[in-house]
Every structure is written in structure tokens, then in C-alpha cells.
Amino acid sequence: MESPILVIAARDDWPTDRVVKILTERGARVFRMDTADFPQSLEMAVRIDQAATWRGELSTRSRTVDPADVAAVYYRAPGAFVFPEGMNGPERRFAGAQARAGLGGILTAMDRCRWVSHPAAMARAEYKPVQLAVAREVGLRIAPTLITNRPDAVREFAAEVGGPIVSKPIASPVFIEGDQLKTVYSRRLSEEDLADLTGIDTTAHLFQAWADKAHEIRLTVAGDQMFAAEVHAGSEAAYEDWRTDYASLTYKATDTPPDVATGVRRLLDRLQLRFAALDFVVSPAGQWTFLEANPCGQWDWIAHATGQPIAEAIADELQGAAA
Known part of the structure; x- marks a missing residue:
């Protein structure tokens, strides 16, 4: 029997639905889970000893899979753990840390299967400074870039570039304010913007030469x-x-x-x-x-x-x- 494929994604992620449908139509065995299901509707009992690596069960209400049998993992933005009502803040934080180390540790230990892609690699690749440094090293053309919290460095960079520069978020551009989801977009800076860089010193900002x-x-x-x-x-x-x-x-x-x-x-x-x-x-x-x-x-x-x-x-x- 073909080894199962583990899909770890949010329940409502419809692009993942499309991948799962294709795999199922091809006859693949798919076990889909969302970390948001743990611990209330996703259970685990996995053990290791001298004779064998981690083996056991990850179980939802309808399916069970042994992590040792998994051939490949599709990892795509699963949800946060959801704990029972009645737990206070410190209890939730403690339980969350245990869940990340426990369930997350079991998943991360599955290093003999094919990952698309491994969460540790994805986490490192999220850093734009890492991306840009590696892109330059492998021969891709990049735009001159500055990361700073110094207003004077921004003005010096703009003068050196000799043309328009653009400001961009370094991390996720999405945030919540007043129960509303907002996005910070890339923006070309005007002369007025460069004259008034109030707030630059409050955190890290990324600036690039406009192309x-x-x-x-x-x-x-x-x-x-x-x-x-x-x-x-x-x-x-x-x-x-x-x-x-x-x-x-x-x-x-x-x-x-x-x-x-x-x-x-x-x-x-x-x-x-x-x-x-x-x-x-x-x-x-x-x-x-x-x-x-x-x-x-x-x-x-x-x-x-x-x-x-x-x-x-x-x-x-x-x-x-x-x-």
C-alpha cells in the first residue's frame, strides 16, 4: 500500500483543498490535519525507544496516521492551537508552549520524508535580509536596499541612489487595528516624505531603490x-x-x-x-x-x-x- 501524504493546513484553505482533491483523484492516501484541531479534535500518542524511531498515531475523528509511515508532508499556514474554554491566560500560554514542543516536535522529527516545505526552512526564509543576501550570492539581480531605524541613513541612501526610493514592510504587511484587517503597501517616497521621517526610529524599516x-x-x-x-x-x-x-x-x-x-x-x-x-x-x-x-x-x-x-x-x- 502506498505510504500516506500528510497535509498540514488551515481547514478553510481552499488552495489546499485543490491539492488534496488532485492527490485523492490520483489514488493517494491523504491525512489532512490543522494544528488548530489540537488538542480538542486531534490526538496523538507517539513513542520512541532504542529499537525504533518515533511511531504511534496522529488521530482525528475520522482518520489515523503513523508519523513513521508518512512519505511526504505539505505544510501550508496551519492555524493556532485552540484550547478548552475556561483556561486562563497563563494556562493557555503554558499549554501553547507544550503543544508547540510536543506536536511541533513530533512533526519536525519527521526528517526522512519529503517536505513541501519544512517549517524550519520556511521560518528562516521569511527573513528578507536572508533572501536578498542569498539571491545576490547565487547571481540574481537585486535592488540596492537599506534596513534602518535612522532617518539620516534614509536621506543618505536616497541621495546615493539618485532617484526615487520605495519603503516596504520587512515582515508581514498585515495587521489588525480596531478589529479591522489592514495592509501596509509598498510606497514611493516623495521629497516631502524624506523631509519628515517621523517614526522611522521606532522600529526597523526597509527601503529600496525604485526600479x-x-x-x-x-x-x-x-x-x-x-x-x-x-x-x-x-x-x-x-x-x-x-x-x-x-x-x-x-x-x-x-x-x-x-x-x-x-x-x-x-x-x-x-x-x-x-x-x-x-x-x-x-x-x-x-x-x-x-x-x-x-x-x-x-x-x-x-x-x-x-x-x-x-x-x-x-x-x-x-x-x-x-x-
């Missing part, structure tokens, strides 16, 4: 398969940051230049990622500049817009079919 562009690229990589799509902005807001105006965007599947493809493979190999969604700027002359790589990036909307078989490629990687 004139013909369009942008979303490059989705699953295993050894690459899917490049041109992203064309239809408004001024989208030209500055295309996430601000999805309705104005148009897409076109395209090819990845061989030198860029080689650099991307080296980048993901160094970051130990088997999936990533990468963003590039393409200049009017056709030169690709790397912006960032998201180890848990969205892909379903671009697959729908272009017809690119990204879900199938993820399933291929989990089954080892692309190896």
Missing part, C-alpha cells in the same frame, strides 16, 4: 517546475504596488530566462525550499530584478488567471513524480 518597470513577474516554483506569469498594472496605484488594485491587473504566462531560472534554483536550494512564490520587476529593457520569495505565497489566483497547473505540480512534488 522602472514594464511589468512584474510572479514566479511560482513547485519542486523543479517553474510557472512565470507577467503581472500588468492597469492603474497608477497598481503600478506602485499591484496588491492595492487587483481589479486592474492582467496576466500572461511567460518563460523564465535561463540565467534567472538557474539563480532561482540555487536560491531555493540554499533556502531548502521546495515551494515558493517569487516576485520580480522586469525593466523596459527586459532585465529581471528579484524582490522577494514567499515560502507560503498565494498561487491559486494566478493559476486560475493563466491556466498554469500549479496545484498539479505541488501534487507531483508530494508524490515524487517530478523527481
Whole structure:
């Protein structure tokens, strides 16, 4: 019997639903779980001794899997642990730490199976300074970048660049304020912005040289398969940051230049990622500049817009079919 594939993702993540559907239609054994199910509807009893590695059961209300039997794991933004009502704050924090070390430790110990991708690698790859340093080392073109909390350093950087600069969040651009979900977008700085940099000293900020562009690229990589799509902005807001105006965007599947493809493979190999969604700027002359790589990036909307078989490629990687 074929070894099972473990899928760890939020219950309501519909791109994951698509991957699971493809795997199931291919006859694969899939065990899907969400860490938010632990400990109330996900149970574990796993043991190790001198004679054997960790073996036992991860069990939901309908299925059971032995971690030692798992052939591959698809890890995609699962939910936070949910504990019984009535626990106070200190109890929840203590229980959360135990759950991360226990369940998280068991999952992380599954190092003989194929991960798409391993959470430890994903966590390191989230750091934009790491991405940019590695991208430069493997031969990808990057934009001049400054990370600082000093206003004078921003002005010096702008003067050295000699053209517009853009400010970007270094970490997740999403935050909650007043029960509302808000997003901080990339923004070109004006002369007025540079004259008044109040608040820069409160935390770390990322600034990059603005690159004139013909369009942008979303490059989705699953295993050894690459899917490049041109992203064309239809408004001024989208030209500055295309996430601000999805309705104005148009897409076109395209090819990845061989030198860029080689650099991307080296980048993901160094970051130990088997999936990533990468963003590039393409200049009017056709030169690709790397912006960032998201180890848990969205892909379903671009697959729908272009017809690119990204879900199938993820399933291929989990089954080892692309190896």
C-alpha cells in the first residue's frame, strides 16, 4: 500500500483543498490535519525507544496516521492551537508552549520524508535580509536596499541612489487595528516624505531603490517546475504596488530566462525550499530584478488567471513524480 501524504493546513484553505482533491483523484492516501484541531479534535500518542524511531498515531475523528509511515508532508499556514474554554491566560500560554514542543516536535522529527516545505526552512526564509543576501550570492539581480531605524541613513541612501526610493514592510504587511484587517503597501517616497521621517526610529524599516518597470513577474516554483506569469498594472496605484488594485491587473504566462531560472534554483536550494512564490520587476529593457520569495505565497489566483497547473505540480512534488 502506498505510504500516506500528510497535509498540514488551515481547514478553510481552499488552495489546499485543490491539492488534496488532485492527490485523492490520483489514488493517494491523504491525512489532512490543522494544528488548530489540537488538542480538542486531534490526538496523538507517539513513542520512541532504542529499537525504533518515533511511531504511534496522529488521530482525528475520522482518520489515523503513523508519523513513521508518512512519505511526504505539505505544510501550508496551519492555524493556532485552540484550547478548552475556561483556561486562563497563563494556562493557555503554558499549554501553547507544550503543544508547540510536543506536536511541533513530533512533526519536525519527521526528517526522512519529503517536505513541501519544512517549517524550519520556511521560518528562516521569511527573513528578507536572508533572501536578498542569498539571491545576490547565487547571481540574481537585486535592488540596492537599506534596513534602518535612522532617518539620516534614509536621506543618505536616497541621495546615493539618485532617484526615487520605495519603503516596504520587512515582515508581514498585515495587521489588525480596531478589529479591522489592514495592509501596509509598498510606497514611493516623495521629497516631502524624506523631509519628515517621523517614526522611522521606532522600529526597523526597509527601503529600496525604485526600479522602472514594464511589468512584474510572479514566479511560482513547485519542486523543479517553474510557472512565470507577467503581472500588468492597469492603474497608477497598481503600478506602485499591484496588491492595492487587483481589479486592474492582467496576466500572461511567460518563460523564465535561463540565467534567472538557474539563480532561482540555487536560491531555493540554499533556502531548502521546495515551494515558493517569487516576485520580480522586469525593466523596459527586459532585465529581471528579484524582490522577494514567499515560502507560503498565494498561487491559486494566478493559476486560475493563466491556466498554469500549479496545484498539479505541488501534487507531483508530494508524490515524487517530478523527481
